[in-house]
Amino acid sequence: MEHIHFLILSTSVFAIGFLGIFVNRKNIITILMSIELMLLSANINFVGFSYLLDDLSGQIFSLFILVVAAAEAAIGLAILTIFFKKTSSISIDTISRLKG
Amino acid sequence: MTLYFFYFFTFIVILSSFLVIFVSNPVHSVLFLIFTFFNAAIIFLIFKAEFLAMTLLIVYVGAVAVLFLFVVMMLNISESVIKEGFLRYFPFGLLLISIFLIELFMIFNSDKVIFPENGFLKINEIMNLGMDNTKSLGLFLYTDYFIIFQISGFLLLLAMIGAIVLAHSDIKNPKSISPINQKNVDKKTIIKLN
Numbered sequence: 001m002e003h004i005h006f007l008i009l010s011t012s013v014f015a016i017g018f019l020g021i022f023v024n025r026k027n028i029i030t031i032l033m034s035i036e037l038m039l040l041s042a043n044i045n046f047v048g049f050s051y052l053l054d055d056l057s058g059q060i061f062s063l064f065i066l067v068v069a070a071a072e073a074a075i076g077l078a079i080l081t082i083f084f085k086k087t088s089s090i091s092i093d094t095i096s097r098l099k100g
Numbered sequence: 101m102t103l104y105f106f107y108f109f110t111f112i113v114i115l116s117s118f119l120v121i122f123v124s125n126p127v128h129s130v131l132f133l134i135f136t137f138f139n140a141a142i143i144f145l146i147f148k149a150e151f152l153a154m155t156l157l158i159v160y161v162g163a164v165a166v167l168f169l170f171v172v173m174m175l176n177i178s179e180s181v182i183k184e185g186f187l188r189y190f191p192f193g194l195l196l197i198s199i200f201l202i203e204l205f206m207i208f209n210s211d212k213v214i215f216p217e218n219g220f221l222k223i224n225e226i227m228n229l230g231m232d233n234t235k236s237l238g239l240f241l242y243t244d245y246f247i248i249f250q251i252s253g254f255l256l257l258l259a260m261i262g263a264i265v266l267a268h269s270d271i272k273n274p275k276s277i278s279p280i281n282q283k284n285v286d287k288k289t290i291i292k293l294n
Contacts, residue, residue, distance in 0.1 A: 040136070056221035068252075074259045
C-alpha cells in the first residue's frame with residue numbers, strides 16, 4: 001500500500017470537515033462535528049504513516065490527538081449548552097457579544 | 101485483497117462524512133458521525149493499529165458521540181432554521197476547498213517529498229520480540245513519552261473541571277438558608293404583630 005492511498009482518504013475527510021464549517025452557519029453542533037472529522041483525518045494520517053514507515057510513534061501521537069479531541073468536545077458542548085440557555089438559539093449569527 | 105477492503109471502507113468513510121454535514125436533522129448527523137468512526141476504526145485495523153481502533157470506538161462512539169446526541173436532544177432545535185444560508189456560503193467554501201485540495205495533491209504527486217526510510221520505533225522489530233500492539237504501545241507510552249502522557253492526563257482533568265464550572269449555575273431559590281443571613285437577623289425587623 002502506497003502513501004497516496006491513505007493521503008487521499010485523510011485529505012478528503014479533512015476537506016469535508018472544512019466545508020462543513022463553512023456551510024453550516026446556523027448550527028454550532030454540526031461545526032463541532034466537523035472539527036471532530038478534521039481531527040479524525042489527522043489520526044488517519046498518523047496511523048497510515050505509522051504503518052507505512054514501520055514506526056510506532058505515529059500511533060502514540062494519534063492517542064494524544066484522541067485525548068485532545070475528547071477534551072475539546074466536552075468543553076465545546078458545555079459552552080454550547082450555556083449559550084443556548086442564555087439566547088435560546090445555536091446560530092453563529094447570534095454570537096456577537098464581542099462586536100468583532 | 102486488503103487494498104480492495106481499504107478502498108471499500110474509504111468510500112464509506114467519505115460518503116458518510118459527507119452526509120454528516122449535509123443532513124438537515126442533527127440527530128441523523130450524529131448517527132452518521134458514529135458510522136464514520138466505525139469505518140475509520142476498520143481502516144485502523146487494516147493499518148494494524150488494533151489498540152487505537154478499539155480506543156477510537158470506546159472514546160468516540162462510547163463517550164463523545166453520546167455526549168453529542170445528549171446535547172442535540174436536550175436543546176430541541178427546529179430543523180427549518182438550521183439550513184438557512186446554506187447556498188449562500190456553499191460556493192465560497194467549495195472554492196477555498198478546491199484551492200486547498202489542488203495544492204495538496206500537487207505536493208503529493210511531486211517527487212520532491214522524501215519519506216524517511218527507517219522508523220524510530222520499528223514495529224516489526226518489536227513484534228519479533230513477541231509483543232502485540234497494545235503491549236508495545238504501553239512499553240513506549242510509559243517510558244519515552246511519559247511526560248506527554250502525564251500532560252494529556254492533566255488536560256483531561258482540566259477539561260472535566262472546565263465543563264463542570266461552565267455547566268454549573270447558581271440556584272435561584274435555594275431551600276437551605278445561608279448562615280450569614282441567618283446570623284444577621286434582627287428581632288425587630290422579622291417579628292410582626294398584626
